[in-house]
Amino acid sequence: MHCLLIYDIPNDRARQKVADACLDYGLQRLQYSAFCGDLTRTHQRALFVEIKRRLGRRSGNVQLFSLDTPAWNGRRVLAQEGNDDD
Numbered sequence: 001m002h003c004l005l006i007y008d009i010p011n012d013r014a015r016q017k018v019a020d021a022c023l024d025y026g027l028q029r030l031q032y033s034a035f036c037g038d039l040t041r042t043h044q045r046a047l048f049v050e051i052k053r054r055l056g057r058r059s060g061n062v063q064l065f066s067l068d069t070p071a072w073n074g075r076r077v078l079a080q081e082g083n084d085d086d
Helices: 012-024 041-055 069-073
Strands: 002-008 028-031 034-038 061-067
Touching: 002 012, 002 069, 012 028, 012 034, 012 041, 041 061, 061 069
Parallel strands: none
Antiparallel strands: 002 034, 002 061, 028 034
């Protein structure tokens, strides 16, 4: 199942640990604090348990959205390379 995981974690070390967990589960980074990929419900639950473990007692907000195929295919993406020197 397609999923989108986003987070807001103030602590740099905890944030990196959570990002590493997402990569360990095969998710791809969309932005600094956003990952996407295909995970079964079982893997989604396991990833959330792992994220909770890695976050420990530090503050954070982690959200996982499961998206069906029509919702995933209906997303709009603007990824543009440009000249940022202006």
